[in-house]
Amino acid sequence: MPELSLDNPHDIGNPASRLPRWLQLAGLVAFLALIAAFFGWMLTEHWRRATFALGVAMVWLGVLRLTCDSRILGIFAVRSVKFDVAFCFAVGGLMAAAAASVDALGS
Known part of the structure; x- marks a missing residue:
């Protein structure tokens, strides 16, 4: 029986990150803190x-x-790096810009 691999098949052959593991995890914690604030x-x-x-x-x-x-990002690494980065920048940038452009109307 072949071993089940949970690695992202789109990332096979990509070089490992140059950042230390603790810094990668700190970035992930910061992301989760933003989601909690949301x-x-x-x-x-x-x-x-x-x-x-x-x-x-x-x-x-x-x-x-x-x-x-x-492997650090787990389920947040969905497709290829290029697609994920483009999607996150486009959607996130549009959401932040839309939220920043709405008038407060005194609230």
């Missing part, structure tokens, strides 16, 4: 802050995907 603001109905935090988290995930090993 949920906190969403639950307290601060939707502009929540949307901005989620957009920044997506851009940060793109940076992580560019600089970290897919």
Whole structure:
């Protein structure tokens, strides 16, 4: 029976990250902190802050995907590095820009 590999098949042959493992994990923790902030603001109905935090988290995930090993990122490494980075930068940038451009209307 062949061994089940959980490695991302799109990352076979990619060089290992030059960043130390602890720094890669610290970046992942920062991403998860942004996601926690998103949920906190969403639950307290601060939707502009929540949307901005989620957009920044997506851009940060793109940076992580560019600089970290897919074994560290786990389920956040979905496709090839190029696709993941382009998707995260595009969606995250648009979300953050949209949230920043909305007028506060005195709230």
